[in-house]
Amino acid sequence: xxxxxxxxxxxxxxxxxxxxxxxxxxxxxxxxxxxxxxxxxxxxxxxxxxxxxxxxxxxxxxxxxxxxxxxxxxxxxxxxxxxxxxxxxxxxxxxxxxxxxxxxxxxxxxxxxxxxxxxxxxxxxxxxxxxxxxxxxxxxxxxxxxxxxxxxxxxxxxxxxxxxxxxxxxxxxxxxxxxxxxxxxxxxxxxxxxxxxxxxxxxxxxxxxxxxxxxxxxxxxxxxxxxxxxxxxxxxxxxxxx
Amino acid sequence: xxxxxxxxxxxxxxxxxxxxxxxxxxxxxxxxxxxxxxxxxxxxxxxxxxxxxxxxxxxxxxxxxxxxxxxxxxxxxxxxxxxxxxxxxxxxxxxxxxxxxxxxxxxxxxxxxxxxxxxxxxxxxxxxxxxxxxxxxxxxxxxxxxxxxxxxxxxxxxxxxxxxxxxxxxxxxxxxxxxxxxxxxxxxxxxxxxxxxxxxxxxxxxxxxxxxxxxxxxxxxxxxxxxxxxxxxxxxxxxxxx
Numbered sequence: 001x002x003x004x005x006x007x008x009x010x011x012x013x014x015x016x017x018x019x020x021x022x023x024x025x026x027x028x029x030x031x032x033x034x035x036x037x038x039x040x041x042x043x044x045x046x047x048x049x050x051x052x053x054x055x056x057x058x059x060x061x062x063x064x065x066x067x068x069x070x071x072x073x074x075x076x077x078x079x080x081x082x083x084x085x086x087x088x089x090x091x092x093x094x095x096x097x098x099x100x101x102x103x104x105x106x107x108x109x110x111x112x113x114x115x116x117x118x119x120x121x122x123x124x125x126x127x128x129x130x131x132x133x134x135x136x137x138x139x140x141x142x143x144x145x146x147x148x149x150x151x152x153x154x155x156x157x158x159x160x161x162x163x164x165x166x167x168x169x170x171x172x173x174x175x176x177x178x179x180x181x182x183x184x185x186x187x188x189x190x191x192x193x194x195x196x197x198x199x200x201x202x203x204x205x206x207x208x209x210x211x212x213x214x215x216x217x218x219x220x221x222x223x224x225x226x227x228x229x230x231x232x233x234x235x236x237x238x239x240x241x242x
Numbered sequence: 243x244x245x246x247x248x249x250x251x252x253x254x255x256x257x258x259x260x261x262x263x264x265x266x267x268x269x270x271x272x273x274x275x276x277x278x279x280x281x282x283x284x285x286x287x288x289x290x291x292x293x294x295x296x297x298x299x300x301x302x303x304x305x306x307x308x309x310x311x312x313x314x315x316x317x318x319x320x321x322x323x324x325x326x327x328x329x330x331x332x333x334x335x336x337x338x339x340x341x342x343x344x345x346x347x348x349x350x351x352x353x354x355x356x357x358x359x360x361x362x363x364x365x366x367x368x369x370x371x372x373x374x375x376x377x378x379x380x381x382x383x384x385x386x387x388x389x390x391x392x393x394x395x396x397x398x399x400x401x402x403x404x405x406x407x408x409x410x411x412x413x414x415x416x417x418x419x420x421x422x423x424x425x426x427x428x429x430x431x432x433x434x435x436x437x438x439x440x441x442x443x444x445x446x447x448x449x450x451x452x453x454x455x456x457x458x459x460x461x462x463x464x465x466x467x468x469x470x471x472x473x474x475x476x477x478x479x480x481x482x483x484x
Binding site for chain 2: 152153154155156157159160161169170172173174176177181184185195197206207208209211217220221224225226228229230231232233234235236237238239240241242
């Protein structure tokens, strides 16, 4: 499996992916599940992938190759909005699944899911989830985060602590704690974690960080959070007796 | 779905179940998923159920009826150990599934899962999970909790804060927070929550509490925990920039 999380806030976007790819527990490797497409001062488009690796790489690589070709269906450089960019990802996914499904199905699931977030000049930052069917939904202030892959373990902390106006760095902390919760329970989600904090109207992908095992911040964050959480629970009164 | 959680500690057991039963979101009702069988000063056997309601009620009701009959296969009053009690639940489950499966399958899943916890004089408290197949596994100090039903949302807080020597009331608080996390994300898990705190060697089921919507402790716990968690995250340093 995989875990990817996108958070949409007034301040911008926090887009994050793990790196574990596996075909059974005896065949694991690291892959990058975040793809960046940017045009200076004009657009930043980020694609996070989960699902069949051949399918997701096929979609991303084909879309990269189409950049600058003025292909109306697939050129992310010409997409007039993030909605159009998300539709391009969905269209490419459908094309590849239509072509590959009958060959892949004897071996496994051909399907894939994507988060597509970013900003195109003239719009605020936006965030979409592209389903295996190629259609998509958009995040909003009522549902400011979208997840793909192993979504359940990492959701409670977001439900408790993320609001529509959380600051970008606070959302980044919650993101890492959400990944930590997931990785403690699901071996098929693993380090390193790639995280892009995109500040609204910056059109910059400069604040991209990778967290690996040796990262002191990552280790300190996990320990301090667990200690703090235990202290909070300690202070709560005990349940009343019968 | 359902959420049931059993925690085994040196101090005793915390056994907890939700009450939501549903056939689609348009047909929900409340049921009790915890059954208590006790013989004063000698045994306490608690059965928590998830899965097909006709199956789980069939198992529990039949086992209740067999109590005191000296039936060697099904009389929980004569089970010589909690392991034997768990095997009785598994045997009754197999009997009912063997009988009902072909009639039920056109309409849905006949299967069920159970947690069986308690203490029989001569043993320490023990906790088992009975699978749909009727076989079972036992909790230990290395895996002090067992879950059935919707297990994922409520697991991270247990992974972070529950240890093999957590006190009973601390485990009870973690249990309620685990249920809260689950109910925030899965509508098919719902109040009221039934919780038994069983103190080792007490052979008493007196500390049984039900938490419903209006319960002031439940509402205070949820609010104080969320506030405390947000404060912990606030105090953590922000992730380093790129």
